[in-house]
Each structure stands twice: as C-alpha cells, then as structure tokens.
Amino acid sequence: MKLDEMLDEMRDVNLNYLMLAQNMIRHDKATAVFRLGISQDVASLIEALTPAQILKLAASGMLVSRFRFDDGVVLNMLTSYTRDRALAQSHAAILMAGQAVEAFA
Structure with missing residues (x-):
C-alpha cells in the first residue's frame, strides 16, 4: 500500500469515527463517554466540532481514535x-x- 493510499484510509477512518462519536455524544453523552472511552471534556470538544473542523482533523495524518x-x-x-x-x-x-x-x- 502506498503512502497516499494509507493517508486516504486514515482520513476515512478518522472521518467515520468523528462523525459517529459526535452523533453518539449528541444522542446520549453519558453512554458515549463510556463506549468511546473518552473524558467528558473530550466529549464536549467533539460535540462542538463544526463540519469543517471535523474534515480538517480527519485529514491530519494521524489516527484520532485509539485501540x-x-x-x-x-x-x-x-x-x-x-x-x-x-x-x-x-x-x-x-x-x-x-x-x-x-x-x-
């Protein structure tokens, strides 16, 4: 797999994760915090992200989720x-x- 392909895949994973996380947080914040394994502060930050910020973060070249x-x-x-x-x-x-x-x- 070429570097460009890996970066595209990472962007897709990040975008999907951030969109899912934001949706979960907006639906039920307490459950989302538990299921995502994040703090309340991080949940609030994700919840407040604009679509442009999500796209920028998704394309950062780093995975934003953690195993x-x-x-x-x-x-x-x-x-x-x-x-x-x-x-x-x-x-x-x-x-x-x-x-x-x-x-x-």
Missing part, C-alpha cells in the same frame, strides 16, 4: 465464543469501565 484493548484479558473475553457469551461481554464491559479515561492533550 482500547491494551489488556489481553479484555480482548480475549470479547473474542472468545463460549456458551455464555453475554456474561463474558458483561464482564469485559465492567473491566473496561474500571479503567481510567485518558484525556488527550
């Missing part, structure tokens, strides 16, 4: 297909809720 599954236990719970899948997903959500929210500087 949250730093803990292998949580990732295994979400990907394992046991007979009690709902319980594993609930347990993973509880573990993730206990993790500190990281603010972006």
Whole structure:
C-alpha cells in the first residue's frame, strides 16, 4: 500500500469515527463517554466540532481514535465464543469501565 493510499484510509477512518462519536455524544453523552472511552471534556470538544473542523482533523495524518484493548484479558473475553457469551461481554464491559479515561492533550 502506498503512502497516499494509507493517508486516504486514515482520513476515512478518522472521518467515520468523528462523525459517529459526535452523533453518539449528541444522542446520549453519558453512554458515549463510556463506549468511546473518552473524558467528558473530550466529549464536549467533539460535540462542538463544526463540519469543517471535523474534515480538517480527519485529514491530519494521524489516527484520532485509539485501540482500547491494551489488556489481553479484555480482548480475549470479547473474542472468545463460549456458551455464555453475554456474561463474558458483561464482564469485559465492567473491566473496561474500571479503567481510567485518558484525556488527550
């Protein structure tokens, strides 16, 4: 994959993420903060972004989202297909809720 293609893909991922995040925040901020793993301050900033700002941020050449599954236990719970899948997903959500929210500087 060429550099230009990778930058285009990153822009698309960023744009989709930011639009989804903004929609989630406007619909139910508390749930969005939990599901996105962001702070209230970051949620307020995303909520206030104009379409032009979203496009500019999406084209920044950096991914604006972060992979949250730093803990292998949580990732295994979400990907394992046991007979009690709902319980594993609930347990993973509880573990993730206990993790500190990281603010972006």
